Amino acid sequence: MNQQSLIMDLDDTLIHCSKYFRKSKSQFADQMLDWFHSATKEEILQKQLEIDLKSVEEFGLHSSLYPESLVLTYKYFCVKYGRGLSDFEIKHIHSIGQSVFQIDVQPFPYLYEVLDRLQEDGHDLVLFTGGDEKNQRRKINQLGLENYFGERVFICEHKNSYALQMVLDEIATEKYSTWMVGNSLKTDIKPAIELGINAIHIPAEIDWSYNILDIDIEPNGTVAELQSLLQLPEYLRDYAFYQVAK
Secondary structure (H helix, E strand, O other), X not given: OOOOEEEEOOEOOOEOOHHHHHXXXXXXXXXXXXXXXXXXXXXXXXXXXXXXXXXXXHHOOOOOHHHHHHHHHHHHHHHHHOOXXXXXXXXXXXXXXXXXXXOOOOEOOOHHHHHHHHHHXXXXXXXXXXXXXXXXXXXXXXXXXXXXXXXOEEEEOOOOHHHHHHHHHHHOOOHHHEEEEEOOHHHHHHHHHHOOOEEEEOOOOOOOHHHOOOOOOOOOOOEEEOOOHHHHHHHHHHHHHHHHHO
């Protein structure tokens, strides 16, 4: 088997993530509608998204930013509708956001099967995930992913080309045999193309608008799109076969 180095994203690539945020945001908006009868759910969710995206662009993917975005949205509507702030309500809103980081996360049903097959085929597995150390380690440890990635785990709050380059410098692989595998066009695929490595985009069923953008960069390596992580081992086998046959 033609060994490849696979740099793999975590959230919404290997494990569920966005669905927990969607549920939390819906709960938050429903609570807000009880307090602000003139507002609409769409208006509330749009303002929260606006605040959340601005915070992430400036400060990165730290887990503290999401609960704070809910609180800031609440404060915005208090000002808009002339409603007094309540410490109790602020604490309640914050707890809705914080609950996302306290649940037991779920792997995709076929995750361990895929990782086993990739290891059996001789590929080097690297985990590159966006977020803060405490929260991402919690998920990695909970799901036993250190059994597959060992010490080759990289956690960055600003997941971009600079962070990916640091990963590449650390693992010291050849670009032609190195792949970035992830669901985010912004934080996985675009940085990989910019740095000249291969990339495999696996779109998430539910995705955060932060992850979506148009890429107008000409790739130097191979860029592919798969519908499921389950297709990854076979795709790499086919790729290796055709590379050898050339």
